Amino acid sequence: MNIIWARSIVSLLLLALVCAAIAAVTNARTALSFAIVALIAQTLFSTYHTERLWRLLDAPVYGEVPSAPGIWGEIYYRLHKLAKRWHAQVRQVEQQHSRFIQAIQASPNGVAMLDDHDQIEWCNAIAEEHFGLDAKRDLRQHITHLVRHPDFVRYLNSHQYDEMLVMRGMGEKRQNVLSVQAFPYGENRKLVLSADITELERTDAMRRDFVANVSHELKTPLTVLSGFLETMRDIPLSEADRARYLELMDQQASRMRNIVDDLLVLAKLEGDAKPPSDRAIDMRAVISHLQEDAANLSAGRHRFAFTADEDLTVSGVHTEILSALGNLVTNAIRYTPDGGSIDVVWKQVGNEAVFSVTDTGLGIPAADIPRLTERFYRVDRSRSRDTGGTGLGLAIVKHVLQRHDATLEVKSEEGRGSTFSVRFPVQRTMRRQAAHA
């Protein structure tokens, strides 16, 4: 017997006892009347609470526990406990759901969930960006009505999702490349994942270009070398011709050596850790080294003016800075006809250290300036080669400067000359006293 039956039986027994007592004191009629009134009161009480419970179940108000005496109080309390447990479970599921959504939102990939009719059920912000969707507005819309790219429509309708699809011409400027793959799940539903591979494709194209360029650059001197070798093998040459051919072959060999050396420098720069920002470079030594090398290379063909703030220095790697700044001075000499002048200035501008080389040379067309630091880019191919250039000098300069947080600025006017300025930021700039301390 459970508590409810026990309580009911006890109340009935109590009522019977009271009625018997009333009958003994008064008479049976009064006792019967009392019993009827008590039963009516009990029925009304139960009906009131049944109706209250009904209303409560119809429109539950969470957190409120209606008060009632006896068994009804107990029922309300138990209901409340049950509701509380459910509420906690719902909250837990909601939290898990929102964490799940947050995790998918944080994904660097686009995620779109499609129902069995390829209608959008949900998509994250990246998918919105990739496909130009609006998660709220486009909910329940057929995805191919919104993403009309023919390749995508064909892919989705093919039901062959083992391979990913590469979509070109995406994004606002139609310049992005997306990789997209669908994964079927559940009952005919699909998960569509997308990734922006524009950068990846660009670096891949750059890598291919680079390999093609290197091959081309090495092939030319190699062809010349083999030509000479063939000639020397097949044709009897005079001593003078032989010496001249050997000289020319030597030039081609050193051209190849220079290219390989520069490529190795670039590879090393790319692989090395960033230079320390607390090791001061001896800029006095760098400047005097540059001055000496410039005089040797020019051999009196140019007029030089070196102006340097002797106490100004920067932090980083001595050899790298010497090679980068040396490259700018060498270029100024190589691209300035005899009789021209070259000014080198090392000074502090604001909180920054600036190294600039100004020449009165050939100058550079405005359209070429942004491309100067590309590997093997040359404005005038033959002049570069004639003066022993590899087309990699400014690419090396760019790398060295990037590693030292510095920037390169080029101002030039065709036929009048150029200024190449290197700007070291405040965190790399030091005064000598401070550097010693």
Ligand code: ADP
């Ligand atoms: P290169 O070995 O051909 O000199 P760089 O990377 O050093 O390669 O320079 C790239 C190109 O930039 C050069 O081929 C040249 O056309 C141009 N250039 C660089 N410095 C100067 C300069 N001071 N005056 C004119 N043109 C320059």
